[in-house]
Amino acid sequence: MWDYTDKVKDYFFNPRNVGEIEDADGVGEVGSLACGDALKLTFKLDEKGRIKEAKFKTFGCASAIASSSVLTELIKGMTIEEASKVTNKDIADYLGGLPEQKMHCSVMGREALEAAIENYHSGGKKKHQLEGKVVCVCFGVTEKEIERVIRENDLTAVEQVTNYCKAGGGCGGCRGEIEKIIERVQGEKPKAPVIAAVAKGHKLTNIQKIQLIQQTINEQIRPALRGDGGNIELIDVEGSKVIVALRGMCAQCAMANITMRDLVEAKLREFVSDDLNVEEAKDLAD
Ligand code: FES
Numbered sequence: 001m002w003d004y005t006d007k008v009k010d011y012f013f014n015p016r017n018v019g020e021i022e023d024a025d026g027v028g029e030v031g032s033l034a035c036g037d038a039l040k041l042t043f044k045l046d047e048k049g050r051i052k053e054a055k056f057k058t059f060g061c062a063s064a065i066a067s068s069s070v071l072t073e074l075i076k077g078m079t080i081e082e083a084s085k086v087t088n089k090d091i092a093d094y095l096g097g098l099p100e101q102k103m104h105c106s107v108m109g110r111e112a113l114e115a116a117i118e119n120y121h122s123g124g125k126k127k128h129q130l131e132g133k134v135v136c137v138c139f140g141v142t143e144k145e146i147e148r149v150i151r152e153n154d155l156t157a158v159e160q161v162t163n164y165c166k167a168g169g170g171c172g173g174c175r176g177e178i179e180k181i182i183e184r185v186q187g188e189k190p191k192a193p194v195i196a197a198v199a200k201g202h203k204l205t206n207i208q209k210i211q212l213i214q215q216t217i218n219e220q221i222r223p224a225l226r227g228d229g230g231n232i233e234l235i236d237v238e239g240s241k242v243i244v245a246l247r248g249m250c251a252q253c254a255m256a257n258i259t260m261r262d263l264v265e266a267k268l269r270e271f272v273s274d275d276l277n278v279e280e281a282k283d284l285a286d
Pocket of ligand 1: 135136137138168169170172173175
């Protein structure tokens, strides 16, 4: 059973704006029944060029219905330019978050909106088409779309990319290529200030050390745990002792000790200092 927020449940059980506008100004259709999710979004503008009505029809799970419904509410009252800036994160945030494995539903909403805006600009002629090289044949996902979800959501693992756009979730034949795209896109990012300070060989203050531990958790450890439905929280730092709490699936995992040693401690020693020891918060409470 997925851990849905109350807002997701509300929009799933009471979806707003279901249906299709007959004389719509913009129509966007994305996904396919064969891939398990499909969405048709239609909108109508008022005389001032603002979206006065938006409706959706979707085939998919609770998250797909909730994401599509929220999207129609979000864009009402917006100009086309404002609507073109709506991201999948806006949709997920409005819902109070989605399980990471369901983030592709919010991405499908953003894609349908883009397709509808494109259709509007073409005077109703243009239909959504895949642009550029298709990397994942199983789900019809292009290189451009994979790059985009990585950039917009700061993804660092293939499993995350699969959660956000389904690429890699079928035969697995494209996973190597997705890995290379992640490396390339992440490699374009400028190094964060603290990592840069370490790279230059500067001695860290205590505050910088804690920042670097947090940064390593955010960028190196959490993405790996999230791929398995887990998470991690930094509780405290006492000298060379780093106290953390595992959350989600990781909290109940029989392999938690190995995760702590081979992932959490290993990464913190690699990126911060090789004298660090990691302890789990719950052990301290016993
Ligand atoms: S080609 Fe991407 S999962 Fe099959």
